[in-house]
Amino acid sequence: MIALTALTELTLSRHNPLVDPHLHIWEWQIPVYLFFGGLVAGLMIIAGVRLIALRPQQREALVCCTIGPLMGLAFLSLGMFTLFLDLSHRLYVWRLYTTFQITSPMSWGSWILLLVYPALSANALAHLPEAVPSLARRFPILVTVSDAILARVQWVVGIGVANVMVGIALGIYTGILLGTLGARPLWNSAILGPLFLFSGLSTATALLHGILVVTTPDEERPAFADFLLSALAQLTQARPLDKNIAPVLARADNSFLTIELTLIGLFLLGQMTSTGIHQQAASLLLTGPFAAVFWVFVIGLGILLPLVLQSLELNNRIRHTIAPVILVLFGGIALRFILVYAGQQSHWFQPLN
Amino acid sequence: MSCEERVGSSDLHHSAGPTGSLKYRKKRVATVMNLSRRRFLQISAGTVAGLSAVDLTRRVVSAAGKDAQSGLKRIPTFCNVCFWQCGAIASVRDGKLWKIEGHPRDPLSRGRLCPRGSGGIDAHTDPDRLRTPLIRVSERGEEKWKAVTWDEALSFIAEKMQKIKAEYGPESVAAFIHGLGGKFFKHTLRAYGTDNIAAPSFAQCRGPRDVGFTLTYGDDAGSLERTDIENAQCLVLIGTHLGENMHNSQVQEFANAVGKGASIIVADPRFSVAASKARFYLPIKPGTDIALLLAWMNVIVGEKLYDKEYIDKYGFGFEQFVAEIQSYTPEWAYPETGIEPETIRATAREMARYRPATLIHPGRHASWYGDDAQRSRAIALLNALMGSWGRKGGLYVPASMELPDYPHPPYPPAGKATADNPNDRYPFADEVISTGIRDATISGKPYPVKGWLVYSTNLMYSLPNREETIRAIQQLDLLVVVDVLPSEIAGWADVVLPESNYLERYDDLHIEAFREPFITLRQPVVEPPDDQKPNWWIAKKLAEKLGLGAYYPWNDIEQYLDARLKGGGYSLEDLKREGVIVGKRPPIYFEDGAPAVFNTPSKKIEFYSTQLKQAGFDPVPRYTRPEPGPAGFYRLLFGRAPMHSFSRTQTNHLLMDLMSENAVWVNATEAARLGLKNGDYVRLRNQDGAVSDRIRVKATERIRPECVYMVHGFGHTSRELRFAFRKGASDSQLITRYKTDPLMGGTGVNVNFVTIETEA
Amino acid sequence: MNNVEHSAKPYWNPYLSGFGLGLVLLASFVIMGRGLGASGAINAFVATAMHQLAPDHVEKSAYYAEYLGDGVHSPLKDWLVFEVLGVFVGGFLSGVLANRLKFRVEKGPRMTNPLRLLFAFIGGALMIIGARLALGCTSGQALTGGSLLNVGSWIFMMCVFGGAYAVAYFFRKQWI
Amino acid sequence: MNAPFYKFGLFGDEASLIIAFVIGIGFGFFLERAGFGSGRKLAAQFYFRDLSVLKVMFTAIITAMTGLYLLSRLGFVDLSLVYLVPTFVVPQIVGGLLLGIGFVIGGYCPGTSCVSSVTGSIDGMVYVAGMIVGLAGFAEVYPSMQSYVQMTPMGQITLARLFNLPYGLLVFAVVLMALAAFAAAEWAEKKVTGTSPDPKGSITGGPWRMTPVRILATGLAAAGFVALIAGDPYRGSHASIDTRDLAIRVGKGVDKVQAAQLADWIIQGRNDFKLVDLRSERDFDAYHIPTAQDLPLASLTPDFAAHNDRIILYSGDGTEAAQAWFLLEAQGFKNVYLLDGGLRAWQTIVLFPQKSAGTDPAVFEKQVEVAKYFGGAPREEGTSPAASVAVALPKLAAPAQPLIPAGNSSNTQPKKKKEGC
């Protein structure tokens, strides 16, 4: 006989759209936004570090220092657009910027997002003439600005530090946004902040690595990238890039992936050793309805496989291809999709079926 | 499971919704109306446009956040979503119905309605309702019609009726009528010369109970039951699911009893809502109630726990009764009912502890297993042992207002006896047996029945075995259906007459016996949206077409009502304003001086019934074991949900929002064994191969493993009921068998068994 | 990326790779109680894609009903879909390790690219219809059923080779 | 340990998807290794230039076949639980022919096209697109063909059952056939291409030394030979039981249901168990416990109930029930119980209870009524139990028969998951 206290049925007559039978308020827009947010955070940090680390006259590694920030601006706009798409009362979006709500991560985030634009733009401007000479020829002012920035070390360092700081804030914010929603036990972990930060870093590194592979001059480009992507490479009109940086990026990416894996482990460990509600939430990923996609897409395809491939690349066993890049980017999206979707299904009241 | 489970759709319209939702509602109305143009004709585009414009302006007004209080009117009336007819006050804001609340001075509602009453506003604009009289143009049941004027429709009916009268006699027209609104149709038909006027609420619902009580006390339990639940200290419910059955006053009293800590005993194969409030829950095997009742009485008699003084004073045949029940020990009842002997003893003692404030509730819907009149008699006897009839906390003596009827010429002398009960096959049937009329229609015996008038009862849901109903319909020369909605039975009609909604018309006064005498008035709150007419108008016009105009010596209903009220010293003007007149409460308990009159042959409470003995039945109830179902089958049980009335509320968007389809309750262990999960769709197939529509599984710990349960009224097959069409499944579809009560012709329907088939 | 050999490594010996394949199949039998497959995944994919594009049409179709199931679980959450996903990954791993990744069109020297692609398309369409009729393709029927001594599989296998050899002559230009 | 693991519930559906992924990786890896990412190499099969397809396929088939055979024969795998695609002769002939033609035209089969496209073959990608479009088209004409695709069904049937030959013999025959085919293939390749096969990689070519390939071939041949003499791999004739576990359960008595308890369950209307009468049909007709189903021991097959059903067995004195209990335990039924004391206990305890000195009169009265309910009666005090056996069992009313054909109830089976390709 089951103990009298065992909850055997829970029936709710509520049937509100987006809320029942379980919360499904956030569709693809939010995970995509979180992905772009993380990616931009990663790009900012990498670009910022490079900016600080490089002496101004050493105008190399533009992938990180210019293309990164430029793409960051684009991705940020895309991300904010998907966020906008998610809003259900869109015409009132300006209300975000009429107030600052100190307890609301989303309010913090909306202001951080505003800081990202100037930081990224300054970063991009610093090396823009080298990255896109044709543009510089047409608008000489860009050269002036670039020279003005690069001439002052404190400016360069300032921009770099700003990029790193805002990037870290942005990356952590994308995780904390979910982490503070205590009503959804799966999300209720501060580890989501660093996890999304490092996931963002790994996707950003992978993206830069991918650009590097694609833009490598024709003869050195791996055959695999030949077919369609060479055309793309032409379009970038980039100067030959320092190919030594590719292994650095791959190595960095491997580190970030390893940290990400560790953080996922810690995250699940924390959940599994917490209350029954949290254990139930974690089991959504470990054995429940999201287990297959979690293990296969996030862990297998998104982290382990690129780790293996990049290790092989680093050991010169195989060529650098864009395959690990695609996998890491894909894994980054998958992680956010799964966490967003599984989190919405986790609940304090787990109705039995 | 309570009464009139099986009554048809009527009076169910959605009126203008609440302010904020009008925008959404408007859209729906417009689209549906487009669709409806194909079938139900004559919808003027102007109506739609007009409605929309009003909606729009109101939307603007309400968005501004200010209620124009000046535009608020509060009109008293009484509800008709179920037959309980609670007094209500409708609020009309800017000419639109806004909400309905209980009438604070009405003794039935005591200021509070049930969800169906509150949701009654979502009528009026119901896109599915009937709009204009219709005459069939193709095969019966094909639902093809032409729209006609009222004059054409009524002339058509009158002509056919005259023809039937000439050919077969007036008795060959029969009627099935439910509710207060049928009064004028009865009047017209009596004037025409037939007494074959049946209500499914007798043979399919509360008839067995009333016969069982009348055999014992000479009076029945009443419609508005005379149960003093509020003052009961011990309340016994046997299959009665108060709370799910939402008869307002009873539920209010039930909640008060619970609040006061009354001891509640529930015997039900299903753990009902009432069971969750009970001190004792007895998970009884279906169909074995009499065994339990006999064992209880055995204990009470054996341990001399009964009210000796009361029985000495009022009882008849107690010694024979005692002798008869000697053998029904709790141990004997154990294998029959599955209730432990100790539990039976404990509950019997519990009842006795609180007597006479111990009420064994007579229930309402009581046509279950074919032995129902005897079952009700056993309940009546148990109440008698407790001395609760006529006592506080038991079954009180109700009182009623008296108003003279409007004078009319005498009805023509009775010709042939009614067709339903030839040779008094069911000697204790004291009303017309609806299934008997159906049998007579099919067989043509004792005489042919060629015309049916169906008012406000969906026979496809209210009579068991739809096939037989359809076969009877095929024998008819005329089938007239008066209804608010295009119900399933309307689909088979030759002529469909659209009645106006209960919020759009006057009806006769509501005068019922209750704790205190009262009169309530139904008056129009809003105008009917289309060419619908009130029942009194239709019945009067039909009488005039039949040349019986003399029976309606008044011009309109206000004149009729005013004249009746004047007869009691009241006026319509006052009642329109007040809505309710409550008289002084007379003594309703024996101890307060209420008369202890028993209209039985012995003029006493008959523990031993000589009437039954003479007719060849058991003078004291006996138990027969219910027949088991085939292996692997589940017994099909059905009942009610608080937010729906029978099959008549499934087009009410507000109520459907609360419960949009029914589910079949399956014991959780059984469900797991069958591989069924909560929410899976299944179909039920009964022992005769009838298959239900698809229905969701509710895998629950709240039901015995060998039966399944569903809420009655869903699974509509009438295409015109677009909003309700094929939502959930209908138990009526699966009730192909019934067992007739030999005493009074009631149809026991819990004798059907089903298997569960997974939906592909 | 400097010291990487640029030439593709040779294929494995057919018997040894066949043995490896056999062991994978055996593992599938032992762990799952079922064999391998491929075409079923395409079914699930097409059903999902069509359901996205034309939900009403698909919900009415008798064919898709089987794959859409109860509407609660995505047809993509299917054993074969995940298995085929693995096939992609395994093929890629093997290819990348053997340096065989290259955009190319497989054909004989006398064949033009567009024609070859057209043939590939037609072949694919024919193949999947055949697989659907036979309740399996070379993996699901021939390989799996073959090792279970399934009657239908052996009939099927004979017909595959029969059909292929019968028409091979007419398509020789494509391959040799 | 029982395999297939999935069918024995070692892991759930979600985990099975992860396993599918891993198995798929192996599948794809070996396909690519064999060169099946190349359409040209595959098509060469049909021009006798490179018979890799035949070699790989048949090596895989005989490896899996002999491996599965041996594991089943050792009792590790329950072969009956391995899914067998049902046979429909005509659709499979037509399908096979279409597939063969498609193979030559397209150059791939579905599995190899995946490998091909992922290694960069454009034609492989187009081929996949062709499959998708082809299938979408087929779905549209499917309704008109629905009856056709179910033609000539033979059910789930193996060659062994079709020809009524020992399974092992067929395994051996297939191994031999495959080896012969390999030799023929190598000969044909040599004929067509004019080059002699690589001695290290072939079975027939080169000097007669033990290369890995030859070791493999010998091993497979040996396994085939073992199969020839080792008998039928299907379970039933051979199963394993954890005797210690059984002993512990028997010792605890958790495998038994008391007669009085069973009577209560029947009265409570519980039907979460199957009551099985193992006596002969005649005995069953004469008397059986209400709600029981008749299943003489000889006709006991594992498909009479699901593995997770709760089953209560009884027979006259309990012997047959105990035997059946073992058989069912061995076949992996998890909830099998014995009616303690069999029908005899039912008789003495439930049907004809006897008042003993210590019995509470109220309890006894209940027993009496239960007895009456089941058609029995209390025994006089002092009558010996032996005498009671002589008391005739009550005559049962004709058991309630289903009013509709029993076939309908089969629909209550849980929905089967799609299997196959």
Added chain:
Amino acid sequence: MSRFAMVIDTRRCVGCHDCVVACKTENGVPEGYCRDWITEEVHGAFPTVQLEIRSERCNHCDNPPCVSCCPTGASHVHERGGVVLVTHDKCIGCKACLAACPYDARFIHPDGYADKCTFCIHRVEKGLDPACVSVCPTHCMHFGDIDDPQSEVSLLLHSRPHHVLIPDAGTKPCIFYLT
């Protein structure tokens, strides 16, 4: 200060849904949505079953996570009685409050803003009970100020055992269920 609260007697409640209908008509809640609902919780196995029926809605928490996560201040605590309300034209529809509410009491109104129970503040300010309370045929619902020790709700809470929903979520709900 006043603190509005609801005290609901689960012993009296029969789950009839009248509170839901009353709310929908009073507040014009659109079809397909609801601000309050009925929950049935079953414990145990047949026939030893316990059933608790509750009328549920926004708990107007003392520590409302929906208010603290709102980026625009649209979700706020009303100065009267601590009622949690949403200002429609400040709401951007980000749905964070829906995710933050452990009771799933909020929904997105078809007009785009987050919506939920208001304790019928428009009625309460006129001295009336909320619509759901005023119609309940079983009189199982009580509304009042728990800061006033003499109020009906305070007296009930002092005299009867009660519980709140998901206390572990730390939201300090102000709807109390008498058991």
